[in-house]
Amino acid sequence: MTLSPKQIALLAADAVKDKKAKDVVLLDIKEISVVSDYFLICTGLSSTQVKAIAENTEQKLEEHGITKLRMEGFRDAHWILIDYGILVVHIFQESDREFYNLERLWGDARVVDL
Template identity: 50%
Template structure:
């Protein structure tokens, strides 16, 4: 399995839990941390946690490792580190505050169609 498959599995898991305004940024050559960032949000603490939980479960079922998950209990900004893919799952209010998309605005984005979700 490769990073593209990991990206597809993680993005589909978020989509299955109705993550809103999902953006996937191609961070190759921009970040040393990972190759892809998934940025999305939920409208409640429970939805943010459901998105993160589904992502972790589906990724692990597919044989990939989740290195770390931070912020789950607070459910304001959950970071799911899967190595080549890092997901940022925000509560709607916090996403507009941090504006990660703008911070990494020079990174090309991938569409849901390109990800086959």
């Protein structure tokens, strides 16, 4: 069974929630960007939690045959980015999320109800 981009994004949202990610936001950016269809943004309270969220997300999506194109930031775990092409997952520590404020940067995006 092939999952739609939205189903993949919702699967990733469930995966980050499994590891108690805070302030989970799914942005539909396909109408305003050629970068991706969705951005999933969430917060972990420590580098250990940020890494656990990233690892769980990668594992859960791989179970459905969805492999990442690349991952950045894992070693320092202040901001881990996992690129799936149609979905980009951003896992931040709180201060980094506030600093980069992707929700404001992509303010024209539609927020998807989770």
